[in-house]
Amino acid sequence: MDNKDTLYARMLSGDLSQKEVDELKASGEWEEIEKIIDFSDNLSLPAYDKKSAFDNLNASLNKKTKASVRKLNPVWVVGIAASLILLIGFFLFLPGGQYSFSAEYATVMEHYLQDNSKVIINDGSRINYKSKNWARNRTVQLTGEAFFEVEKGSPFVVETDKGKVEVLGTSFNVRSWGEALAVECYTGKVQVTAGDQKVVLTPGLMVKMKDGENPETATFEHTIPHWQNEVSRFADEPLQSVLEELERQYNVQVDVVKTDKRFTGSFTHTSLETALDQICKPFGLDFEITPEKIRIY
Amino acid sequence: MDKDVCEEKVYKSIFSEHAEKVRNFIYYKSGSLALAENMVQEAFIKLWENCAKVDFTKARSYLYSVANNLFLNQVNHKKVVLKFEKNNPKVSEVPSPQFLLEEQEFGKRLEAAINALPEDQKVVFLMNRIDKKKYREIADELNLSVKAVEKRMHKALSELRKVHKKV
Numbered sequence: 001m002d003n004k005d006t007l008y009a010r011m012l013s014g015d016l017s018q019k020e021v022d023e024l025k026a027s028g029e030w031e032e033i034e035k036i037i038d039f040s041d042n043l044s045l046p047a048y049d050k051k052s053a054f055d056n057l058n059a060s061l062n063k064k065t066k067a068s069v070r071k072l073n074p075v076w077v078v079g080i081a082a083s084l085i086l087l088i089g090f091f092l093f094l095p096g097g098q099y100s101f102s103a104e105y106a107t108v109m110e111h112y113l114q115d116n117s118k119v120i121i122n123d124g125s126r127i128n129y130k131s132k133n134w135a136r137n138r139t140v141q142l143t144g145e146a147f148f149e150v151e152k153g154s155p156f157v158v159e160t161d162k163g164k165v166e167v168l169g170t171s172f173n174v175r176s177w178g179e180a181l182a183v184e185c186y187t188g189k190v191q192v193t194a195g196d197q198k199v200v201l202t203p204g205l206m207v208k209m210k211d212g213e214n215p216e217t218a219t220f221e222h223t224i225p226h227w228q229n230e231v232s233r234f235a236d237e238p239l240q241s242v243l244e245e246l247e248r249q250y251n252v253q254v255d256v257v258k259t260d261k262r263f264t265g266s267f268t269h270t271s272l273e274t275a276l277d278q279i280c281k282p283f284g285l286d287f288e289i290t291p292e293k294i295r296i297y
Numbered sequence: 298m299d300k301d302v303c304e305e306k307v308y309k310s311i312f313s314e315h316a317e318k319v320r321n322f323i324y325y326k327s328g329s330l331a332l333a334e335n336m337v338q339e340a341f342i343k344l345w346e347n348c349a350k351v352d353f354t355k356a357r358s359y360l361y362s363v364a365n366n367l368f369l370n371q372v373n374h375k376k377v378v379l380k381f382e383k384n385n386p387k388v389s390e391v392p393s394p395q396f397l398l399e400e401q402e403f404g405k406r407l408e409a410a411i412n413a414l415p416e417d418q419k420v421v422f423l424m425n426r427i428d429k430k431k432y433r434e435i436a437d438e439l440n441l442s443v444k445a446v447e448k449r450m451h452k453a454l455s456e457l458r459k460v461h462k463k464v
Binding site: 005006007008009010012013029032033035036037039040041042043044045046048050053054056057060061112114115116135151 | 309312313316317320321324330334337338341342345381382383403404407408411417422423425426427431432440441442444445446447448449450451454455457458460461
């Protein structure tokens, strides 16, 4: 059994085999970890005044009971409704242990799955999964774009409406907006299936598939997805889908005449004006930002 | 027979057993004791309002997930700096000033390194070190497997081990 990834944790809980103990002692790790354990053993937080905390709690519970007899004040109702909406923005419990997480427009959300696999959901995107039997059936449905760091275990599957991505333990980015499915593999091995096309990716390789046909593979050198560096990058993509991405990133509305122009380049997520410059300049286009929308001409 | 959370005595016992630990949990994430204490109160109000629906055995994990959701709803997710108090370790001999100084230095660097840990590792590490919880308990409260908790703990300790090398 390969339990190296929990070694120090088990040292602390006294859950090591004799062989592991001997090895840790021989390498000097034992002493170093022990010192951290001893030191952190003496850390504490300021005392918590339980009694007065409970009295406060009691007081506000009593107030609530009385208040509920009165008519709900309209401002309150708005407050409650607003807080409900906020909650729903983060996650929904669905029947059968199903979870749904989404990142609102103009936000990025980090989420840990039960096995400590990490998903970073780009804005306007959503994932769904079932928590039941997660260890055996690790399947996530994705709408939009997300970055995954998968812990080793049973096959991990990301399903999109354009195809599915299957891995063992690795990190990779799936982008499923507009007409294409694009997958970048950062570590490990990734298999992408769309229609009857199958492509296996190794680190530094990416694939783009349109309508499940003609997979185009390419190499890349960045170590985290561009959108996590607050830029979006495009290689020969319709201007239309570039502007859709801009709308999601800045939560704005863009007005543009229908065009079949294609864009290669990037735009920043930190300044709308610079981003528009980056997109429009190459085409000699102008733009105008009004409170309601952005007009490109 | 299971205990009834709606019964005042039961409710109070849950409070006295878990309130402080839930407070610490939110403190690890937020770095604000005032906020953490507020959220404990909010979480316990929710527990009271839903006492008929929450099973006694589930009350603990219910509190942690409510507190966590309340925390997530705080829009300002800023970088946190935690402050700890130090209990005096028991020593049999009077240590040399040189030794004391080195220990003090080490403690400072370790605290800085704890603060620099990713939130998920920091929370697991401190729940174990400060609240003295077993991995099983942490796993229940965070809705994770024990193995996942151990992995986070291992990652945290590997990261903190680097403190030794920066002398």
